[in-house]
Amino acid sequence: MGLSGAVCGWCCGIVLVCVAVIFLLWNEGRAVRRAYLLDEALSRCRSLTNIDVAFDNNNGHLVHLTGTLITTEPLEDTHYGISVWAVRLRRVVEMYQWVEEHYTREYEEDGETRKEVTYYYSKEWKRTLIDSSFFDESWFHKNPSTFPIGQKEWKAHTMVGSFQLSAALVELLTDWWPVELSFNDRLNSEGVILLDSVIYYSNNPTIPEVGDVRIKYEAAGHAGSTRPDRVSIIARQSQGAELTAYYSADLDEELLLLHTGTASHEEMFSKEHTSNIIMTWVYRGIGWCGTFIGFILFTNLGMYLVEDIPVIRELVSCGLLITNIILASSVTLFTIAIGWLRHRPLIAIALLAIASIPYMMMVKKQIPR
Incomplete structure (x- = not known):
């Protein structure tokens, strides 16, 4: 040194x-x-025993309620004919790409400290594009410049009892689970391969090449008639029975809570x-x-x-x-x-x-x- x-x-x-x-x-x-x-919030929270009716005297107040997630129709990706009863559905797209890593070694030579940088290249599935033009050996390791299809998310109009969940409340549903896919006419027309509920644009999914694409689907918040998720919510009851964030003027902070399962407001806090x-x-x-x-x-x-x-x-x-x-x-x-x-x-x-x-x-x- x-x-x-x-x-x-x-x-x-x-x-x-x-x-x-x-x-x-x-x-x-x-x-x-x-x-x-x-x-x-704990001192001001009202716990609701009846969620089938949104009483006007609770408008503007912080409320606690427990119930099952209700949606009127399944979420669909019409491009691939995918349908699932859930509150959130997202399409996850990954491309097989070159990835560059480097190792720097410092050594002394002629009384001076020199650096030697060694570059390593591997192929990995990535959700974002890696710009290979900045690689040290960009000529031999080229990645595609675009995805053939993009990431996308769908969200359902969701209710718990007579209460509508706001967009911010829906965002709190983050227990993602993989969607099981089955082959359909839409996938057949796309000329893709379906393997273990993953869609592949590839000649051989077991031996992928740079530029190959795979697509899988994840969902959060079981809804519909089959095994809907039960949730506990603490939010502000707004006009129209919408559940929005509670705002504290004294602290200039917002509060919006959603826990999976049944829980009292004391347990949630x-x-x-x-x-x-x-x-x-x-x-x-x-x-x-x-x-x-x-x-x-x-x-x-x-x-x-x-x-x-x-x-x-x-x-x-x-x-x-x-x-x-x-x-x-x-x-x-x-x-x-x-x-x-x-x-x-x-x-x-x-x-x-x-x-x-x-x-x-x-x-x-x-x-x-």
Whole structure:
């Protein structure tokens, strides 16, 4: 590692720590707003026992209801003669294409650091076009420029009891399942091959070539007369018995919940709180890793100064590792405390006290006895 690399790492470390702190602050703000939104919604939610009639006195209010998904007709892709009773249906199109990967190796030669790049090519099924014109060996690895047919999604007009699901609510149905296909006249006229419920534009699906296309269908939300899905919903009852997002003016946040199965509104809010906590800790972990890596880059300049002294280098490396872990943990705790200072002052003060321990120990060591 040269001096320029150490200085560059020092600058990148500062930037990364700043970005990580901003990310942590955003995460705490998001967690606080979500927690307060769920608490506010719980206090205002009305649980409906009769979903066969949409009473006008509930218009504009947050309601909870449970029922089965109802659609009036199946979703169809007329191009291939595919029909399925579901709330959502999507056509997934993939093309067999060249994929480029590269491996970079750094080595020293004549006192200079050089890079050697090796390119590797493989063939894979991809849902998006890969532009082979940017390949290092584009002449020998060419991909088609377009798909013969595009991705597409269909959505049904869906009801639960007498209530109509809004488009945003339908989007929450994401438990996709593969649609089983059978050969029909439309597929026969297209001249395609059907194998394991997948449509192939290929001479041999078991040995595909670049440019071959395969199509499969996925659906979400069983509906109709056969085994319709039962769902639990928390939403705002609008005019016309449509279920839309609840808006909190105080928090400037929206809430719209749909869970598969039967669940009370207390159970649904409890699950959302748990999900919020898990997501918050995952993001905190990402933020901590960002600050830790940032401090490593920041302190690499110190490693450069002792790079040629093996014994001291090992001692400094171990000391810096421990220091970076402590600093990353302290900065993360400090940032979390700032995010909760207004809403949970006692917890925030406790976190600030813990975060300040390393700095107080440093100050204490510098005070002459």
